[in-house]
Amino acid sequence: MPRAGIENRPIPPRRVDDQTTVPFEPDVNGPLLFHPALPSTFSITTIPEAVTPAFDPLPSTHFAMDNQPQERAEELHPQVDDTPANTDIAPSSPSPARNPAPHARPSNPLQGRFLGTDEDPTLGVRTLHAVVCQHLAEAEELLAIARARMRIEDDLSVKLAELGRHSGARGAQQPTSAASAPASPFSPSSAPAASQPPFVSPASMSVFAPPPSSERWSSLSQGLGTAAAMLAGARDSALASLASLTSSSSTSSSSCASVSTNVHVDDESSLRPTLRTLREEYVALAVHHRRHADTLHAAVITPLQTMLDLNRRYLAEKKAEIDTASENIARFTSEVEARKVAHRAKCKIADDEDRKFKYVTGSDDPQPPSSPAPDPIMVGSRALAPNEIYHIADALRRDAKPKSVVTQLGLYEGVCMGSDLVDLLRKRHAGVSPRPDLKGICGELLARRFITPITGPHDAPFAPNLPYCFGRPMLKSGEPPHAKARREVEVAKAELDAAVDAAARAVGGIRALVEGYVEVAGRVERARLTTTRDAVLAIESAQVIAAGQAWKVWAAAGDAGSVGLLQPPPEQDAGLEYIAMKHGMVKLPGKRAEKEEAEAVVPSVVEAVTEEVGRVDDEGQVVG
Known part of the structure; x- marks a missing residue:
């Protein structure tokens, strides 16, 4: 089954006194953050309740990821149905062919190709070291790009939050009359709340069902639990920080309530609802950009940085061992040559003394x-x-x-x-x-x-x-x-033999070191390829998810194909009529005015009838 998802390896705290290093090689079955291309055959892993976060996130926010838009997810990562045809086998049970034994390691293609020559046994190591260092430099360039993008997302989050800091943040106090206000499809209540679930919630995390004998799957569950606990723990802090931000904003604007957009108004000609929803959406976008930045930090920057630090240090140690052994070989070679010269000189002296005697x-x-x-x-x-x-x-x-x-x-x-x-x-x-x-x-x-x-x-x-x-x-x-x-000839011969043996042992030792370095270089390259692949997938997934969340912020409620979340201003005729009726100084005709006008017309009518017909008595009856 093709792997899909974002792998995030928790970083254990490094002790200062720990001088033992091992190459960083993330498991191919490491923790996966949610990705929409994950098949439905994955099983939910139980999340441990108490897990210490591997790093200290920013105090007010935390990275999180939610489901991407399904259309974009299917476009980027089409669903692949590779469920076995045999229904007797559980879908989540990996086949033996795809999951080798835990202790079986694939052969290293680098072995036997960088052993050097008899004259220069470190020639292959120097060539391989240059290639590996170049590849690590490329991974460091990817890390620099991710850091630059994280800074951009962080700056966008800060700037967007400033737009809604004073009067447009969610959670502000609403007047009692707001409850009776008619619900609008574009009202703030229909917009996504600030307390919406994070991009990655514990319930949305899915992993492969691990075989019981695999040690690599156990580290997956542990890392996944760490990531989930980090998300769950940072969610509350992010919401509390946002609530404190909005409460302080509403307090600072209470002195100018006449022009505040933080309270509900029933003015049908006012722009306050539009301003309020606009600032609220900017705050929501700020939260999403902050989550995007934290996602890049946790899923891209931290694994890449850890991989580079550990692997470079381990490669440097192995290369230093080879360099030291190479220097020892040069020293032993020169010593052998010196012993040969001394032995020849002693032999010449001994021959002269024998002939002289x-x-x-x-x-x-x-x-x-x-x-x-x-x-x-x-x-x-x-x-x-x-x-x-x-x-x-x-x-x-x-x-x-x-x-x-x-x-x-x-x-x-x-x-x-x-x-x-x-x-x-x-x-x-x-x-x-x-x-x-x-x-x-x-x-x-x-x-x-x-x-x-x-x-x-x-x-x-x-x-x-x-x-x-x-x-x-x-x-x-x-x-x-x-x-x-x-006798001195015999001593010189013994010293020469000892020097030759030491040089031979040094040559054999450096060959073993070269083979060990090639093995380590293969593991480093595997770690680099795995980590960079997962980092690129994390960048892609985080970008798509952030774009989908931004679209959800601006899309109308219940309609994912249109943008209409903002409360539009009223029409010009309706707005002017409301102003005239609400704030006009001239009284308009009413029922009482019509009655008074009718009463004023009655006497004139009576006079006209009297002149025509006759007089009228006290009770208003015509006489004669």
Whole structure:
């Protein structure tokens, strides 16, 4: 059965300390305000007596809706007879095909289409977020239009009420002679009373007959009861406010009763009845415009505003979670890259230390040379003796000033810089002027493994800026460098594996967040489409109902096809004649005047007869 009506979701009061938010998704079976297109198969729902209104309406009025004109209602929303042919099934019982199980959720067409790529897992989320935000902006534009229309209706209500505030409002005191006045089809008594039922009365509210197992139908009944209680509670306040307005108006105009239009007059030439009915209808129109404004506020503005606030906040939270996860992925990725670089550096250091250790111990050369190189070592113009190089190494070890050097592996002690060794050789061999010869001696010491570089590869040429030690290098802690380097490689490998695992978990987590965001976006879009559709239907229905009520105000009693509610002024001839007869200063002929005139004519007639016939005696008889 196609849905028809206005859905209005009651807004629960929001607690300040409540940080938990859920997306606003009004039920598709939410409370329906009355709409003339509702089929007659709907059942009346019992209205709870004590329900706290979800919002505070304006003090003097309240939104209400009444039946639309049937012709306009059928034109806008034609009746659709979809009662099942089987008479054994109750008309109000929904078919299983049209009402799925309460917990069965339709599939989300968005799932699987916004997961992004391996390089950019949030690409689909950013695209979907832009689309959803654009749609919410459109709903906000609809909200702005509804608010502008509500302000217009409010202004019209105020201005129309001002026309009848002082002398034309209903409920003013009537004189006792008004009861004997003839009833006119256009008199105020035939006009719609100010205490007419609201547009939506508890008896006129109809809803679907809910299946007992549906949770969504229970919220419909609760929301409907809230709306009915709001209407019933605001009706009395609106009538009381209107009565106080009219009583104050009649009091203010009592001092000028001679020109007041608030009392009944029997002057058949006066415009007071016309003025009174005109102002009364303006007051009635003001009430209808006020109801129209309140209807827009309750059925359009409040649901739209609530939907926008809750859904935007929930989307922002979900998007923030994805952004945070994306930042974490970027951080984890950079950390993985840094761990890879550190691991490669540790591996290089460990390889150098292993080769250095093998070079110093001779384990890399199974047959080390047992004698020095045959070529002589030249120092200046002379060659060193075969065993002189050993004496030079011992002298340098005694004379060198050891230093402490901190490297990537740790602290070394007993270290000499290459430049210090060259200076010691210059002092020992003062006659040797060419510096390259001194560096050549240090190179021979390095080649014959008397000195070992602390940093760098073992086969690198001698450099004055590098630290060297005599014999096998050893850390201050007593641990060989190659062993510590290998242990640091294992630590770096474990850190790299941990960083890779954390990045993998972050990628898996952001995929779950993306799927959750897509699900939330689908729910938000459903809520937006449902709320905006109901809001547009509410705007249309409220407008049609307001137009119908305005027509009823101006239409003649018992005749919905003509306009003639105002008391027309009297005709000119009848009005002038009434003025002449009621207020004229010259007396018109009457029965007494006719009798006096007849008595004045009798003596003259007697004289004429006497002269003709004879005389008349004392009794008026003719003699002779």
